[in-house]
Amino acid sequence: MASPSPQPSDQPPASDVTHLLLAWRADPAVGEQLLPAIYAELHRQAARAMRRESDGNTLQATALVHEAYLRLVDQSRVEWRNRAHFFGVAAQLMRRILVDHARGQHAAKRGGGNKPLTLNDLNAPGAPADNGVEVLALHEALETLAAFDPLQARLVELRYFTGLNIEETAEALDISPATVKREWAVARAWLRRELSTK
Secondary structure, eight states, X not given: OOOOOOOOSOOOOHHHHHHHHHHHHHOGGGHHHXXXXXXXXXXXXXXXXXXXXXXXXXXXXXXXXHHXXXXXXXXXXXXXXXXXXXXXXXXXXXXXXXXXXXXXXXXXXXXXXXXXXXXXXXXXXXXXXXXXOOHHHHHHHHHHHHHXXXXXXXXXXXXXXXXOOHHHHHHHHTSOHHHHHHHHHHXXXXXXXXXXXX
């Protein structure tokens, strides 16, 4: 399947995307119908993720979408449950791409040029940060968090990288919105403490 190209920003209902995702496993040709339905949201996710990156990052949002899309279509063993599940996996892939890219830049610069950490954007998923949480530091903190609380780490990933709201996050994780709110507050407080020591 070809890599994506920009599509109109009109987003189809979540039920349409879910239907296409479920049909895609049985019929790979459905992917051609799925692309226009998911492209705009993937691009929004990528743009949110890129706003949090340092000015020195050379990766563009469109390149991030294309790389994530190519990895998503290669996920043949995933049984998509719904739209939130799909975009949750997309968030994981974008995070991995950004981490790999940041590692490459870090190796090239030997650590120079990174902006200091700011944590304001952990308060409002999807909002642009003042300077952005440096992606490698956030990745390392999430790895630490995942070692003792995988649910909180996954929740942060969905809220921070994907910008899913409380209800969408609850749907993706198959937990109640009240649990998402509680775990999000605890995870955010832990991350603020962890990142402030770096």
